Amino acid sequence: MKQGTQGSAGTGIPDAPARGSRVPPQQRAADVDRDRGRGRGRGLADGTGDVRGEHTHSETPIPRPRQVLQRPSVRGQILDALRTALVGGELTPGEVYSAPALGDRFGVSATPVREAMQQLATEGAVEVVPNRGFRVIERGARELAELAEIRALIEVPVMLRLARTVPAARWADLRPLAEGAVRAASSGCRATYAESDRAFHRAVLALAGNEQLVQIAEDLHRRAQWPLVGGPVARGRADLVADAAEHLALLDALAAGEWDVVRSLVQEHFAGSA
Template sequence: MGELRRHGPLLVQERLRDQVANALRAAMIAGELRVGAVYSAPALAAELGVSPTPVREAMLALAREGLVEPVRNKGFRVTELSERDLDEYTELRALIEVPTVGRIARTVPAEELEALRPVAREIVTAAARHDLIGYLDADRRFHLRLLALAGNERLVEAVGELRKRARLYGLTGLDRSGTLVASAEEHLELLDLLIGGDAPGAEACMRRHLGHVRSLWSAGALPAVPEPRSLPDGG
């Protein structure tokens, strides 16, 4: 059989699936999709105003990320992370990111690092505005762009996957408790250490930041999840 060509409708379908997946991630962050609850593709499709097919495709993609799990003949359940899960994800990130920021501090020119400052400020601004979607987006861009400066694409991919799996745990609780801004400001501290070429300081800051985030998860993840509201627009 010859190589299949991509046609317009397939690309449109792919974009719609990605839009639906992003909308569902946003709903999880906001507590609109509850941990442990089971949701059917037709019901979610009706709320989003799309057909069930892209919703099923999006949910399968989220299942591969560990965010949901299929429930036979019912739909998908939003997965819950255990304390052990969070400990293990944090340990893996520390093993990768702590030495990497030290190497970046020693090898990357200050002007390349300075280019990350607007993104670091976005994190703080989003936290102050209680914009959890904006916070996670800016936080992801900062960390992955920073790690990319080490020149190892597989490393960036690995951390990206870890971040997806540890994604939003306790984020709404951290926001309600007022501790999210303090965590956000640590990105600016890290950036200043990197620009100053302080490799030991940058490593210590990254280790402290990851440990701080983990301890905040413990404090902020336990309050009851709010009742679901209408899902955000998938566009």
């Protein structure tokens, strides 16, 4: 998750503004009229943008400077946190979660949680349950196998073409990402490794110069990382390390132009990365 101001729940999500903030009382009409009268002839604003006592009809209005606010996106941070909880098994398939309850968990209002959950609904991770919240989609082994097949149909031809056209030095530039994935796998955290795994595949496919391809493959990859219903919460550390080691082997095969090895490694990687 992106770094941000520490919230009350210690999640890195800024706390929601305190409720019950006082609103300054509105000025009475009589006071407004009195102030307007005092301002005549002295150039005081009358509250409507006009200025009394000055001839301004021939002047070009000067716009007020707009303050540029630089602040992290709460919705984006919540979306990252929910994706991490989903991959890590903290959000159980089949369970319904309400936006207010999740908001309390993250120390924010229900609004950014609801918006983030709507995004997850468009991605197929959850479904809307009217008047209750959002249910985590229950996925089986068949769906996972279908995703692996689609990923192979898309990525294998691209990687084979890249193996023929990309210089070996370019593949060497991606080695730090592959080594980072190995370190992430060694931590045993499924969510941490999932992000590193996607980063590596994203960097490889980016060499094709097709942004639409990268986005579609990213979406399929993310869906393939969601946990199965009734399955283990997380794969074992040894499984993650073995999966990450395939990245290094794939780089070696791509640099050497070993097309059959590339095809075999990619297909096996897709089938075993769920």
